[in-house]
Structure formats: C-alpha cells, structure tokens
Amino acid sequence: MYSVKELDGGTPPRVSDKLVTLEIDGTQLTVPAGTSVMRAATDAGVRVPKLCATESLEAFGSCRLCLVEIEGRRGYPASCTTPVEPGMKVRTQSDKLARLRRGSMELYISDHPLDCLTCPANGNCELQEMAGVVGLREVRYGYEGKNHLAVIKDESNPYFTFDPSKCIACSRCVRACEEVQGTFALTLDGRGFDTKIAAGAGNFLESECVSCGACVQACPTATLMEKSIIDQGQPDHAVITTCAYCGVGCSFRAEMKGNEVVRMVPNKDGHANHGHSCVKGRFAWGYASHPDRIKQPMIRRSIDDPWRAVSWDEAIQYAASEIKRIQASHGQGAVGGITSSRCSNEETYLVQKLVRAGFGNNNVDTCARVCHSPTGYGLKTTLGESAGTQNFDSVQHADVIVVIGANPTDAHPVFASAMKRRLREGAKLIVFDPRAIDLVRTPHVEASYLLQLLPGTNVALIDSFTHVIVTEGLHKEDYVRARCEHPAYDKWKAFICEPRNSPEAMEAVTGVPAAQVREAARLYAGARNAAIYYGLGVTEHSQGSTMVIAIANLAMVTGNLGRPGVGVNPLRGQNNVQGACDMGSFPHELPGYRHVSDPAVRALFSTAWGVPIEPEPGLRIPNMFDAAIDGSFRALYVQGEDIAQSDPDTHHVTRALRAMECIIVQDLFLNETAKFAHVLLPGSSFLEKDGTFTNAERRISRIRKVMPPLAGMADWEITAALSNALGYPMHYDHPSQIMDEIARLTPTFTGVSYGKIDRLGSIQWPCNDKAPEGTPTMHVDEFVRGKGRFVITEYVPTEERTSRKYPLLLTTGRILSQYNVGAQTRRTRNVIWHDEDRIDIHPHDAEHRGISEGDWVAVRSRAGETALRARLTDRLQPGVVYTTFHHPESGANVVTTENSDWATNCPEYKVTAVQLVKVAAPSEWRREFDDFTEQQLGLLPGPS
C-alpha cells in the first residue's frame, strides 16, 4: 500500500480536453471526462471508503465498499467503476450506504485474524482503517466456521512475505503484477470461498515473480508485507530521493525511522517511474549498511604493505603530497582522475574541475567511456547533442518499437514495464539481438521480428535495413530536404542504396535472412511513430560509434525525430551516465560537451576557475593504462569506479595498476581496484549525501541526504578537501552551490537550480531561457546542430575473428537481480537469484564438446582464460556463447580483449572469439585471484 500520509485517489487520473461538471454531496466540481466518481470525490476532498481500488490500477469493482447513490439511478453503483457524467448528482453517505458498507466489511473481517496490535501493518492498514471508517462494531458470524486463518505463510522471497490468512482477495496484487509490472506471475485461483492468490504452482521464490514490489505496494493489508517492516516497524517520516541503480532514475520515498531506512517505496509522483520500481531499487539497498563498508581512511606505501588507518586530514595530505611529488618528477600530465557514472553530477563536476584546475591537465574520464561514449560521439555528430531525444513517456505514443542491443526487462526494468504496456496495447516490436531476450516473448507480448544477428555485425544489419527503406521509397524525402544537410544526405543516399548494402548481400555477414530484414524494415518505415531504444549491444563494439550514427541516419531518413512517440533513445546503464558525460568528464570536453580546444570556452572556465585550462585533450581510460605501462602516467584518483573488474583484458589492466605509484580509491568497499591502491578514502552512499542524478531521458532529479555519511564525509567534501590540500581552493557549503556554478557555466543548464528541481520534481535539460521548465522532446523544429547530418556508415568487420582455435563468439550482458560489477547487489539478498556468473551455450555446441549443464568450462580467448559453469540454452544460436560479469571471481574480463570502438575507445565487450573446453576445476587465474584477495583482505586493519 502507499505509505501513510499519501492520498490515494482510488482510480488513475484521466487526461481529457473534455470536462465534466457534476455534484458530489452538494458540492459542484469539474473534472476531465473519463474520471471515476471515486476519483472525482477524492479530488474534491470527499473520501469514499474502498478496499479493492487504488490509484495505480484500473477499477475492479469487487469490494462493494465504495457504493454511492446517484440521483435518478437505481441501486448503489460502485463509485470506482462509474465514470462521471454531466449533471450527475452523487451522495456518498446515507444510512443505507452505511449499512451496506458495514455488511461487506463484516464479511471481510469474519475471515480475517484479529491480531491488529501485533500485525506489521498496524498503523498503515487499509482494512483496519476502513473498518473504522464504516463503523464496524460487531461480527455476527463468529469465527468458528470454515476460514483461512491457519493457511501457511510463504516466506520464500528474501524481501517480503505472503500471508494468505490476511488476504481479502481484492486482486490488487494480481492486477498490479499485470497492469503495472506486466509479468502476470500472480493469479486468483479457485472460486467463492476457495479463492486464493497463487504465484504459479509453487511459492513466490519459485514463481515467475520478479520481486518488483508492485504487489506488496498494492496490498491493502499485511498479506504482502516487506520483511524490513516486519523487523523494524512502520516508518515515521519519508524523504523523496532517487534510486542509485540504473539509468531509469526512479524516484523513491526513503521511508525512515530516525536515521534508519525501513523501506524504499517508489514515488507515485516520480516523472520517470510513475510509482513503479524493480527489485534493485525497491529492495536491494542493504549494501549501504553492509559490514564490508570502509569506515576509515587508510594509506600505505606499497600494495604489499598493510593498510594503516589514519585521520581524514592525514589521508588527504598524503594523497596530495603524492600527486605533487609525482607531478614534480614526471610532469604535470603524469596524473589523472576517473569517476563512476554512479557519482552525482556535483561530484563528477568537482572531480573534472580538480583534474583541470588542480592537476592542470585534461586526464579525466568516466566509466561512460566503457559503455555509452559512442552515443555521445554519434549523436553529437548527426543531431548535434550527445543525448537521447525523448522522455520515457514518449513510448506510450510509439506504434513500432525497435530494441537494438538492449535487454530492458533486466537492465531497465521499470522502463521495460512501460514499454510492455504499450506493446500490450498493440504497438509492434522489432528486436535486433544475438540473443532472444525476454522481451521477445513475454505475457501478451511477442516481437514481430527477432533479427538474431551474429555479434559484431550491427552496422551490416542496420545498413541493409535502411537500404530497404530508401530503395523502396519508404523514406520521408520531404522531411530530410527540409531538416537535413543536402550534400551530405545525397552522398549518404548514394552509399546506402548501393547493392552491396542490400539485405541479400549482407545476409552472409549478419546471418539474418534477407526476407526478414525487408519485412521488418517495411514495418518500421510504415509506422506513424517509430521509436528506437538501444543499449550497450550497440555501443560496445569496434564500430560502436558507427552504429549510433547509423541509428540516427535511420531515424532522420524516416522522419522519426522531433515529436512524442519517436526518437533515438539510448538506455543508459547506470544512474548517472548521462550526467557524468554532461559534466565534462571526458578528456576532450568541458561541461556541456564543449571541446577543450575552443578558446572561448576555455576563457569562460579560466575566468571562473582562476587558472588556465589546458587546450589539448587528455588521456582516456584505456590510454591511461597504456601510459601507465610505458611510465608516463603514475597516479590516479578513482571515485566510485572499479576498473580492475569492469574494464576489459584484466591482465593488461592489473599490469597498469601495478605500474602506478599512487592510486587513490574513493569507494564504499574494498573493491577490486582498491586492492591495488595506496590511499583508500571511504565514500558515501546515495543515502548519505545531497546531489543530483541525470537519467537516460536527460532528467535531473535530486538525491537527498537521509542519514549522515558513515565515515564522516560526503564524496563532494572529500574531493574539495583533496583540492584544497593540493593548493587549489574549493569552498562549497552545499552541493546546491556546485549546481549553481554548473548552471552559470553550462548553457543547457542555465535554468537549473535545486529550488527549481524541488518545485518541479525534476527537470529535463536543456533548461534555459528558451525552455525554462526543461525539454521533454528534443529537435522539435530543428536539430540542435541546425541541419541534421547524414554520415556514411560503411560496415567494417571487427578484427576479433573466430578461428579453428577460437571458434565461438562470446558476448556479455546483465541480469535483473545484479547490477554491473555487483559491488552493491552482491552485498544484498539479491544473490539468492544469481550467486555466480555462468556461461550460456547452445545445446548443440555443448554436445559437440561433451559439456553438460553445470559443468566447469574453461573459456579461452586470445587475451586469457577463465572458467565458469555451463548453462545450456537455446536463446542463443549455435556458435555464440554468453556470460554476465557481476562476480569478480568469474573473471569475465580476463577473456575480453583490448579491441575498442574506433572513435572513442569504448571496449568491444560484445565480441570475443573463444573456445570452450570442459575442465575439472576453476582456472589458474581464479586461484591467483583468490590468493591475491586473501592477501589484500589480510592487509586491512582490524576493527578499531
């Protein structure tokens, strides 16, 4: 249920140009047509009793508590299922209504345990509240008869319990699973007295349930109840904040008891998530108080030395002195910094400012380097802005949805639920993916086309797809002529129409039947509104940037940009990938995507920061590793990023880390990178600081401090302290002042302030004089760069080829319950769903190699070897294998190579030629990893 103090209108609000005036309890009011009588009453301040209605769900009309009288109508209609009509006169209270409601309530209570004082919902139970509202004073039926009071409680889910004895069969949970989440895991089984909620054939854990929490939120009793509430009791206050997991950026209410979080509930007013959540944001926040948290600063000379716990001041001074020493010996460019896309905008801005103004170079990068840097390059080149073009709600206007190299149900689950809702309404789906992702076939959704291409052939496929549209005259020539550069378009058109780009010519490359490509392309081109959503399956390739450009070309040539329902939509992996890029985290760009070579831009920042800005681009993350190995790069400040686990070719990365003289890690945990560090600065979780995140739809949302930093300092304060120790003064009293500075210096953020975000709830940039409240849809009348630019996208095969020695193609991905390197989710009860990474292999390839389900399998590539246990699946075609990388001991990146995108050096995680061989035990690398981990854990100081 919604937590205390939140008003529930009972049925969803309606939007309509047509207004209806009616009278409720003598008060006249006007509401949009389609509004229910219940909603109209609530909006007018009249509360009608209800149990089966809640505003996140369509009306059901089963509980008979919300009955009303309507003048001129017979009987007592349910106000939740009755739409308003002009001139309608409604009475919500009468003696007859009171008797009817008490009668219904009496029946409910006759089969409900009377343990209110010890019930976890006590203080926040709709059944209890409604019993009071209707004035129930007795239950005449007694409790001796047949009832459900002894039905066994299902406690299998790690985060919530299901107690059927308290169930009133209102179906809110079933409907939430269907309407909100779209999983259809629950059902109302049986009839009459035997009616019960069933999660598949077994318990919740074994069912199709994805633990999004929608059912728990919808439940009006303690039937579905968070274990944290059972353990800790009801919250006493709530703070609106933003989830720190994926790029959907869901708004949450952190429900608190003092400084302790007792529940995270999705904010129904959240603009990105509209009251929905996934298992990570809703439940997997326990890592913030995990005993593994680093609570004190530490330093050491060598990675073989024991860590020494020191004061904040000593740690900061030591870090600063090391940076100064190394710069004095090896030059100003011998040091740099990296941020994670989990950091806030303010933190990221400060780190790049520290590097540029304090270190005096441009050696700053962010982990967007290894995920969406090609998005920045490709969309800036073609459209003029390094960002997605729409808001999430735009998908509700799409008629054809193309998902390319993304797995929304696992990696962006809340947006996936919105997408599935639109697909259930009839929108068509085309999927480009080597793997049959869940979205291809899910309840009441089936993709029209799964173009199951071979890894590494994205550009070949999209070129042939676009070839069909242009050669068959299905494109929008008028749109292109009006809005795009002509010479570039003509050149591109000649290229794309060449027969070598036809689906027939490309079939041998992509493995996708030409007829399928032609049909899918016609479907896309024929849609009134067609939208493209893509993920890392697009960017993490040697032609990642080319593919992003090709996607933009396709959208432009079909006129699918500049209005709701269309667009090019990168699904960002982490919460603040967009923001990290916006904040000038790349070594060639200052905040707002302005190149460091631009004298006017440098002058702006030089004046504001009081120091000259280096005009040359700095090192990108992979370049930093290479420079470390050659000795020209010797110190690194890493905030929140775990390069030792997440970056490709682990052997190369660890060699680079070992080569450096000073690695400063600022993190919540002793992560893999911290094992190579010399200074460890304890970071703060998203619950312990103020700031903002910018999600995949350019939406800037607040994170709010609900408890003090565990180790005493928020991350932005640590960066400022380090800068001050280096001699470059940084003085801010609050992150809002950092945002004010960002707004002063960044044209797309001119109108952004904490005050405005608080007032509006969130803001999509650009937010400036032209768009004072933000920009939901970009490129409406013209592209940001003026005219859209078509760029030729020749397919160039990756150098990573299969051979007799490495005959299979490995591709990588993520799953729902874990998040990236797993530093957070591995420290929650989510491990119950995924406690190890496995290698997925087609049964044909497995049989050929004598591999059975669960066998240990050596995964060998040109870069290295690891071992994983096998899982047999036909989601993949023969010749392709797949794994996740959520557990460091899996060593997925031991086998990925140094190949990268030509434009941005984004690693080619998605294509590695491998061989799989059945083995008896984990790999040699794994033994070395375990030994090193044991050694490093042994070097930590004991409890203080």
Next chain:
Amino acid sequence: MDPHKLVKMANEIAGFFAAEPDRAVALEGVAGHLRRFWDPRMRRELLRWVDEHHGEGLKDSVRDAIAAHRDKLLGGV
C-alpha cells in the same frame, strides 16, 4: 605508449573515413579525429613511428593524413 597499438587505433579511424568518397575530406577526417581525441603524447608517439619506422603497418590513408596535416597534429605536441 605502445606504437603498435597506436597504429592499430589509427588504422581503425581511417577505416571509418575510408567510405568518404572525397579523399581530401577523408584525410582531414582522420587527422581531425586524432587532433580532437588523442592526448598529445599519443600523437607524438605516432609521428615518431612515422618518422623512425616509415609508418610501418599504417594504412596509406593514415600516412597521407599525417603528411597533409602534420602541423595540425603537432599542435600541443
């Protein structure tokens, strides 16, 4: 910086611009990309490779781009 890796990266940049039918535009594209996205020490190392090893392993278009736009690439080096 490992010159072989720089050669590979430069060739991949050239691979993208190879589709440009106007060769002068393609060469400018290659040089411009190196100028805008490569740290000076990487450009310096690549130029050294061209000078000392005759650009061994480099595609013709990279060599030609460097020859045509050497001054631009030297900026900041």
